[in-house]
Amino acid sequence: MADNSWAIDLRNVAKIYSRRVHALQGISMQVRKGEVFGLLGPNGAGKSTLVKIMMTVVRPTHAEGQVLGHRVGHKPTLARIGYLPENHRFPRYLTGRQTLEFFAAMTKVDRATARKRADELLETVRMQEWANQKIAMYSKGMLQRIGLAQAMVNDPDLILLDEPTDGVDPVGRREIMEVLHSLRQRGKTVFINSHALSELETICDRVAILVKGQVARQGTIADLTFARLRFEIEVEASSHEDINRLLQLFPANWQESQMVIPTAPHLPPKAVSFWRGQLPDGTRAELRGATLHLGGVEAAGAQPALDRIRAAGFVVRRLQQVRPTLEELFMEAITDPTTGQLATPGAAGGPVRKAVAL
Amino acid sequence: MRQTLALLIDAYRDLNSRKLFWITLIISGFVIIAFALIGVDGDAITFAGMRFEMHGVVDPLLVYKEAILSTAVVGVWLTWGAIVLALISTAGLFPDLMSSGAIDLYLSKPISRTRLFVTKYLTGLLFVGLQVSVFIFGCFLVMGWRAHDWRPALFIAIPLVMAMFSYLFAFSVLLGVWTRSTVAAILLTVLFWLVFSLVQRTEPSLLFLQALKEQERMSAERQLARYPTPENKEAVDVATHDEKRIHMFHSLFYGVELIIPKTTATTNLFDRYLLTKEELNAAKSDQQTQDVNNNGPGMFGASRQEVNAATPTVQRALLSRTPFTIIGSSLLCELVVLLVAGWLFCRRDY
Numbered sequence: 001m002a003d004n005s006w007a008i009d010l011r012n013v014a015k016i017y018s019r020r021v022h023a024l025q026g027i028s029m030q031v032r033k034g035e036v037f038g039l040l041g042p043n044g045a046g047k048s049t050l051v052k053i054m055m056t057v058v059r060p061t062h063a064e065g066q067v068l069g070h071r072v073g074h075k076p077t078l079a080r081i082g083y084l085p086e087n088h089r090f091p092r093y094l095t096g097r098q099t100l101e102f103f104a105a106m107t108k109v110d111r112a113t114a115r116k117r118a119d120e121l122l123e124t125v126r127m128q129e130w131a132n133q134k135i136a137m138y139s140k141g142m143l144q145r146i147g148l149a150q151a152m153v154n155d156p157d158l159i160l161l162d163e164p165t166d167g168v169d170p171v172g173r174r175e176i177m178e179v180l181h182s183l184r185q186r187g188k189t190v191f192i193n194s195h196a197l198s199e200l201e202t203i204c205d206r207v208a209i210l211v212k213g214q215v216a217r218q219g220t221i222a223d224l225t226f227a228r229l230r231f232e233i234e235v236e237a238s239s240h241e242d243i244n245r246l247l248q249l250f251p252a253n254w255q256e257s258q259m260v261i262p263t264a265p266h267l268p269p270k271a272v273s274f275w276r277g278q279l280p281d282g283t284r285a286e287l288r289g290a291t292l293h294l295g296g297v298e299a300a301g302a303q304p305a306l307d308r309i310r311a312a313g314f315v316v317r318r319l320q321q322v323r324p325t326l327e328e329l330f331m332e333a334i335t336d337p338t339t340g341q342l343a344t345p346g347a348a349g350g351p352v353r354k355a356v357a358l
Numbered sequence: 359m360r361q362t363l364a365l366l367i368d369a370y371r372d373l374n375s376r377k378l379f380w381i382t383l384i385i386s387g388f389v390i391i392a393f394a395l396i397g398v399d400g401d402a403i404t405f406a407g408m409r410f411e412m413h414g415v416v417d418p419l420l421v422y423k424e425a426i427l428s429t430a431v432v433g434v435w436l437t438w439g440a441i442v443l444a445l446i447s448t449a450g451l452f453p454d455l456m457s458s459g460a461i462d463l464y465l466s467k468p469i470s471r472t473r474l475f476v477t478k479y480l481t482g483l484l485f486v487g488l489q490v491s492v493f494i495f496g497c498f499l500v501m502g503w504r505a506h507d508w509r510p511a512l513f514i515a516i517p518l519v520m521a522m523f524s525y526l527f528a529f530s531v532l533l534g535v536w537t538r539s540t541v542a543a544i545l546l547t548v549l550f551w552l553v554f555s556l557v558q559r560t561e562p563s564l565l566f567l568q569a570l571k572e573q574e575r576m577s578a579e580r581q582l583a584r585y586p587t588p589e590n591k592e593a594v595d596v597a598t599h600d601e602k603r604i605h606m607f608h609s610l611f612y613g614v615e616l617i618i619p620k621t622t623a624t625t626n627l628f629d630r631y632l633l634t635k636e637e638l639n640a641a642k643s644d645q646q647t648q649d650v651n652n653n654g655p656g657m658f659g660a661s662r663q664e665v666n667a668a669t670p671t672v673q674r675a676l677l678s679r680t681p682f683t684i685i686g687s688s689l690l691c692e693l694v695v696l697l698v699a700g701w702l703f704c705r706r707d708y
Binding site for chain 2: 058078087092098103108111
């Protein structure tokens, strides 16, 4: 029996290309009606393949579940879904208005309604002035705006957007985010594939992180980040001796490890060394540079550690309760915990592997 | 219906935006103007004000229709020039549709792949449909004005040329779907077309050769009956052997021709509809009179008499091939090609 509260309820979706490339390895994913859902993942993780399967562009090797209450691949249901593909190519000989009216007709919207909606949507995406110009003259940002309008032209219940802000300037991005907010307020379900993590963080109710065709994380941003809530105590410690004293201060099975941390958006992430261990009371602890991270600890729980540090003569420079960003969650999800290496781009090419434990 | 209509309007807009569509139409206009310079006036053919008297040797209207309209105007421009331009214009239809980012927009709509494929195919035929209709209508007006012969049968050229184009377009679609390359689709389709034309031109020649060899054998047999010498016996054996070999080759080509689209034969049907039976017979008798009066040598080692005896046999055999057989078998081939193309289009992931 289908649960009516799900707009998307996918189970065990798999796609194998050419009998060896496992683009999707048994994806299960639920999206509630009326929520904004973000799908993240590195290049080649299978995000677009998953969306294309829902939109019948790609045939799944195996798929169970439903989209808007109908089996995956049910063509008539597509009339209730809006879709903005990545790197879309609209017919260059059409104007913006003709494009909207044409794709409205393709979703069986009658002519009068299509014209009315085209006018409204051109205003929504601020393209009225360019409405009667040929698509061939549009910039990438303008194409993206028309693409977004196209995805809404049939007044869909579910909207799937693949990289909706790709190539759009900051003003345009903000406007697109406003459109998405208004869609949520109107009770529409929005499913976004994006690399723009900061944008997703502001708008998504729930996210899933896809790595090598498998769901590595899934849940609300609050749930995912709460599990990784930590308390940071930064002390004045610059020498190796200070670090060793700090390590000895807290009896734990310290192990030196490496982690990859994001840097500037245009720079590659870098690997840094850190110490990881577990305190006798079970608290997860990490020492990164001169900062002690205590996992899952509220302010009160951090006080004994703070007392011990101060008693040892260290000067406390900063105290902070930290909730990880979506970007940190993302980087953590795509990093192999044993090697500290980032997942290589692309789908899994070998035999199907078991899902990574969450 | 709303989707089909939208796709048709879209196809029209697409064609409208292509320069080649208008170039073809402009060239067609020039061909019609050139055709309008020629006329029939009593017993003469006129060209740009000049008169060429026929003196009762041939019917000027027959020359006008058969040699000028059917062979030059329709036969050369419409079935070669315009078709080549149409193939170039439409070859990109499916590769463009199937390009990444474009196909997603179509397949994500509530329209089945089969319907999308069929509708797109039909919109491709729209190109030739519009071009040929305008052109033939122009020819109809010019013929009525300049030759005083208002013949609605002229309009049969529209379905004939469209049928002929549709055979080639089916191959273009298959190659476009398979390779996703416009250039490959154009080049390979033209190559196929040349092969089809070669087969269609070789087969009647082999049929003619077979009829000649039959005449040779019959002559040799008559000679043997009259003079039963070993030389004559050998001549009969050689003629029989040659006839069998030619028959085998002809059967092979005929078999191939049966299954391939008959592009040339389809457009050649135009004569059957354009000319009345009397005109066709007159044309044939003119040809036969010329043959009989011609005392020169024969061909392929046969005597002139043998050639003259073989010609009607071949003409009868060719005329016995009905439009139903020619177009029907071609459409059957087209259907098979389209089924393969449609299957590839529908089963593919994009």
